[in-house]
Each structure stands twice: as C-alpha cells, then as structure tokens.
Amino acid sequence: MYVLTSQQMKEIDKKATAEIGIPEVVLMENAGFCVFEEIKKDFGCLKDKKIAIFCGKGNNGGDGFVTARYLLEESKDVHIFIFGEEVTPSSKVFLQVLKNLGADIQKLNEEVITSLYQKKFDIVVDGIFGIGLTRDVEGLYKQVIEYINSSKAYVYSIDIPSGVCSDTGKIKGVAVKANKTITFMYPKVGNILYPGTHLCGKLIVKDIGIPKVLAENVNTKVLTKEELNLEKLYRYPDTHKGDYGKVGVVAGSKFFPGASILCANACVKSGCGLCFLFSPAENVVTHNFRYPEIILMPVESKDGIVTFEGFKKKEEFLQKLDVIAFGCGLTQSEETEKILIHILKNFQIPIVIDADGLNVLAKSEELHSLLREYEACKILTPHYKEASRILGCDVDDVAKNPIDAALEISKRFDCVCILKSARTIITDSHKVFINVLGNPGMAKGGSGDVLTGIVSAMLSQGYDALDAAKLAVYLHSLSADILLERKTVQTILPSEIIENLDIAFRRVIED
Numbered sequence: 001m002y003v004l005t006s007q008q009m010k011e012i013d014k015k016a017t018a019e020i021g022i023p024e025v026v027l028m029e030n031a032g033f034c035v036f037e038e039i040k041k042d043f044g045c046l047k048d049k050k051i052a053i054f055c056g057k058g059n060n061g062g063d064g065f066v067t068a069r070y071l072l073e074e075s076k077d078v079h080i081f082i083f084g085e086e087v088t089p090s091s092k093v094f095l096q097v098l099k100n101l102g103a104d105i106q107k108l109n110e111e112v113i114t115s116l117y118q119k120k121f122d123i124v125v126d127g128i129f130g131i132g133l134t135r136d137v138e139g140l141y142k143q144v145i146e147y148i149n150s151s152k153a154y155v156y157s158i159d160i161p162s163g164v165c166s167d168t169g170k171i172k173g174v175a176v177k178a179n180k181t182i183t184f185m186y187p188k189v190g191n192i193l194y195p196g197t198h199l200c201g202k203l204i205v206k207d208i209g210i211p212k213v214l215a216e217n218v219n220t221k222v223l224t225k226e227e228l229n230l231e232k233l234y235r236y237p238d239t240h241k242g243d244y245g246k247v248g249v250v251a252g253s254k255f256f257p258g259a260s261i262l263c264a265n266a267c268v269k270s271g272c273g274l275c276f277l278f279s280p281a282e283n284v285v286t287h288n289f290r291y292p293e294i295i296l297m298p299v300e301s302k303d304g305i306v307t308f309e310g311f312k313k314k315e316e317f318l319q320k321l322d323v324i325a326f327g328c329g330l331t332q333s334e335e336t337e338k339i340l341i342h343i344l345k346n347f348q349i350p351i352v353i354d355a356d357g358l359n360v361l362a363k364s365e366e367l368h369s370l371l372r373e374y375e376a377c378k379i380l381t382p383h384y385k386e387a388s389r390i391l392g393c394d395v396d397d398v399a400k401n402p403i404d405a406a407l408e409i410s411k412r413f414d415c416v417c418i419l420k421s422a423r424t425i426i427t428d429s430h431k432v433f434i435n436v437l438g439n440p441g442m443a444k445g446g447s448g449d450v451l452t453g454i455v456s457a458m459l460s461q462g463y464d465a466l467d468a469a470k471l472a473v474y475l476h477s478l479s480a481d482i483l484l485e486r487k488t489v490q491t492i493l494p495s496e497i498i499e500n501l502d503i504a505f506r507r508v509i510e511d
C-alpha cells in the first residue's frame with residue numbers, strides 16, 4: 001500500500017482534476033460521503049444523536065460540509081461550526097447547499113467555543129485541517145481542538161487528525177485525538193508515523209475515485225506481506241547447508257555476552273547454512289553446549305574486548321564467510337574500529353553493521369569513506385540515537401523526520417538503511433518501506449541484536465539487501481506480535497522472538 005506526502009497527494013489530486021477531468025467537487029462529494037458512510041456503519045440509527053461538525057477554510061472543511069449534508073438526513077440535531085465564510089471554491093458550493101437547506105451553521109468565536117462545553121455531543125466530525133496544514137495551530141483553532149479533545153464524543157477525523165503534520169506525523173502545536181480517521185485513496189505519512197498514527201485511532205482508507213495509475217511513481221509503501229519476496233525461502237529437497245551460506249557474527253564482549261548469542265542464535269534460527277560466532281574467548285567457553293548449532297570462534301581478548309590481533313588470527317575462517325554481521329555488543333573500542341577497517345579493506349562480502357559497528361563508524365572519517373567505497377551489499381541498522389551519531393545531528397532531528405534520515409544514511413553509504421523504531425523505515429535510497437507491525441514488547445535490550453541475526457541469515461540465503469531487510473523486519477516484528485497474542489508487552493523477551501520465529505515463518509510462507 002502506497003504512503004503519500006501532502007505534496008504527492010496534491011499532485012495526484014491536481015492531475016485527477018486538471019488532466020483526467022474529474023471535477024474537484026465530485027472528489028469532495030465522494031470524500032464527504034465516505035465519512036458519512038463510516039459514521040452510519042458504526043452507529044446505525046443516528047436519529048437521537050447530537051452531532052457537531054467543525055469545518056476549516058480549506059477543502060478538508062468542504063468534505064465536512066458534505067458529511068454534514070448526509071448527517072442532516074438522519075438527525076435533527078446536527079450543528080456545523082465554521083471559522084469563516086472565506087472558504088475554497090469547492091467548499092463554497094457545499095456551504096451554500098447547507099445554507100439552502102437551512103442547516104444550523106455557527107461561526108466560531110470565543111463565546112461559541114465556551115458554549116460548546118455545555119453541549120453534550122455524541123459525535124464530533126473534525127474537518128478543520130487536512131493535508132493543507134502549513135504552520136503551528138494557534139488561537140481559535142487551538143481552542144477548538146482542545147475542546148474536541150476534552151469532549152466525551154466519538155471523534156471522526158477527516159483525512160488526518162487536525163494538527164498532525166501529514167508529512168511527518170508530528171503534532172504542530174496541538175492536534176485532535178480521534179477515535180477513527182477516514183483518509184482518502186492512500187494513507188499519508190502522518191497517518192502512519194508516530195505520534196500521528198496514534199492520534200488517528202482506527203485508520204480507514206477509502207477510495208474516492210481517483211485513478212490509481214496516478215500513484216504509480218510513488219516510492220513509499222507500507223511493508224505488507226504482499227511486498228515480501230518469498231522465493232528464496234523455498235528449499236528444493238536436493239539441497240545442502242552450503243546452499244544457505246556461512247555467516248560470521250563478529251559480536252560480544254565481557255560486558256555484553258548476550259548480544260552476540262541473540263544475534264547468532266537468530267541467524268541460525270532464520271535459515272543460514274552455518275553460523276560462526278567470533279567473540280572473546282572467555283565468553284565462548286560459557287556458550288559451549290548451550291547453543292550447539294553455533295560454531296564458536298574464540299578470539300583473543302584484552303579486558304574482555306576482542307582484539308584486532310586476535311581477530312586477524314582467525315583469517316583462515318574469515319576467508320570462508322559469505323556474510324558478516326558486525327557490531328552487537330562489541331563495545332566502542334579502538335579494537336572494534338580497527339577490525340571494521342580491516343574487514344572493509346580486505347573483504348568483499350555482504351555486511352550488516354549494527355550497534356557498536358555504527359558507533360565506531362560515526363566517529364571515523366576513514367570508516368566513512370571505506371564503507372562508501374565498499375562494493376558488496378551493505379545494510380546499516382541504526383536506531384534513532386545511532387542514526388543521529390552517524391548523521392552528526394540531534395536525535396530529535398531524526399525523530400522529526402525519520403524517512404529523510406534513513407534516506408540520507410542510505411545515500412551517504414550507498415547502502416540499505418533499516419532505521420529502527422516503533423515504525424521502522426527501510427530504504428535503499430530509492431524505495432521506502434514503513435513497517436507497521438511490532439509492539440512495545442520489543443522495546444527491550446536485545447531486540448535489535450535479534451534483527452541483525454535475521455537479516456544476516458536472509459543475505460546468506462541469497463537475498464539482495466533490500467529484500468533481506470524487508471523480510472527480516474517483517475518476520476522480527478510479526479514474531480513479537482504473535483507472542484503478544486498470549487503474553488504481555490512486559491513479558492516478551494528477545495530470545496522468545498527468536499523461538500517464535502517458527503510461527504512467523506509459517507504465517508509468511510503458508511497463509
């Protein structure tokens with residue numbers, strides 16, 4: 001499913017009217033009717049319902065006028081509130097229709113807003129701002145939104161909750177908290193990213209008759225099952241472990257032994273042929289027997305951290321690898337940096353860089369240019385903080401516009417970037433996918449290490465970087481969502497996300 005920015009939606013809208021010739025009022029009529037239909041479906045009989053419709057001066061308000069007209073057919077207690085008569089030409093048509101019908105239309109001012117608090121509306125329709133919101137919400141607009149949020153009514157937002165930026169999902173000063181949002185044709189970015197997605201309540205996407213061919217060049221999509229390439233998950237009977245690749249997980253330290261195990265274990269549980277774990281010798285001793293499928297590669301360490309010299313002694317094994325997963329729990333030492341430099345200079349195999357791999361990358365100019373020049377496929381898996389270190393900006397800047405941050409990282413290193421959060425963004429700098437699965441039970445140390453293991457296994461099974469990233473992110477969060485069916489967000493563990501991958505794989509392959 002495509003996800004659009006306000007600019008993209010406006011262009012499509014313009015083409016539909018100017019080039020294809022569908023009049024704007026027809027689209028507005030369809031949009032307003034869709035909102036009415038949804039209300040009717042939810043409430044059934046509206047006869048005794050007290051309804052308020054708040055309409056701004058743009059076309060979002062015009063949709064509200066249309067909805068109001070249909071609601072007037074169902075209830076005698078429908079009240080329309082406007083911010084002024086200077087509305088867009090299409091909206092004006094429907095405002096006039098309401099006037100002709102003798103509808104109750106009140107212009108909002110301080111007094112009217114105060115009086116709203118005495119009225120007990122059952123249903124509120126928010127048609128204040130849609131994709132045309134350009135600046136922070138203030139004054140009367142702010143007061144009305146505050147009223148809506150204080151009311152006990154069931155709130156419908158048209159297109160997007162007013163006050164949410166449709167390009168980022170951020171709140172521009174104040175925003176409506178809706179129970180349900182009816183958006184048209186395609187979700188907007190602000191309907192999908194937090195906090196906007198939360199303020200939408202239940203999101204409904206309605207077709208209002210804009211030809212779909214107009215969206216064909218849009219590059220951003222929700223990561224749905226239909227977007228996954230499942231081809232390489234199928235195994236011919238006549239096959240052997242060599243067909244599924246050898247992954248070298250370079251991870252772990254005295255301080256974070258678990259990170260390496262989670263990563264390597266997720267990797268073997270996601271289908272790689274052989275998984276070698278390069279970790280400090282003292283950790284490896286304790287891992288023995290507990291994780292029999294992982295081939296343990298004890299590396300000489302100093303103060304619990306793998307050393308560059310120790311790593312080089314494993315050259316013979318390193319040469320056999322097909323994929324490297326680098327960084328989980330390594331610590332940000334000079335040794336970590338030296339090892340990564342060595343890998344980027346001497347290997348040309350797919351690499352996944354996570355955690356401390358990203359942290360040393362952020363600090364080293366040499367690593368920046370080596371990674372840019374590295375020709376094999378590369379996947380970077382930062383969370384917001386790691387991304388901000390790489391980009392040299394504030395973490396809030398990443399959070400404000402994660403799609404742009406992911407694109408920037410992807411372009412800078414010519415890599416696939418998996419920017420992790422409650423709405424993980426995947427991009428190869430051309431296409432963008434937003435993951436909408438997963439739950440707060442994943443907000444726990446170790447969840448990211450699991451993802452690194454899964455994505456490495458996808459690379460070793462022959463997927464290209466973008467397909468590997470999409471499949472891994474999907475399976476990872478689907479596994480956590482399946483766990484949530486019987487557990488709680490508090491009790492989900494990263495190691496259980498690994499165990500539960502069985503069911504996630506089955507659902508992806510068989511359903």
Ligand SMILES: NC(=O)C1=CN([C@@H]2O[C@H](COP(=O)(O)OP(=O)(O)OC[C@H]3O[C@@H](n4cnc5c(N)ncnc54)[C@H](OP(=O)(O)O)[C@@H]3O)[C@@H](O)[C@H]2O)[C@@H](O)CC1
Nearest residue numbers: 013027028057058059060129130131132133134135136159
């Ligand atoms: N796309 C489609 O396919 C279709 C779209 N449709 C609908 O149209 C909607 C988009 O309509 P739209 O472009 O007229 O913008 P909209 O959101 O109504 O607001 C613009 C108004 O708000 C004002 N304004 C902005 N920020 C402000 C602030 N902070 N505080 C105060 N004022 C502020 C701005 O003023 P200005 O910035 O010009 O001063 C302008 O007056 C879309 O979301 C959907 O519902 C359907 O009808 C059919 C098909």
Ligand SMILES: Nc1ncnc2c1ncn2[C@@H]1O[C@H](COP(=O)(O)OP(=O)(O)O)[C@@H](O)[C@H]1O
Nearest residue numbers: 420421422438439440442443445446447448449
């Ligand atoms: N609230 C949430 N909803 C969905 N997914 C989440 C949420 N919080 C975290 N995640 C996912 O969990 C993982 C956390 O990774 P990361 O922050 O690197 O953790 P760690 O480094 O401790 O392993 C990411 O894949 C992220 O997308």
Ligand SMILES: [K+]
Nearest residue numbers: 129158160162
């Ligand atoms: K709205």
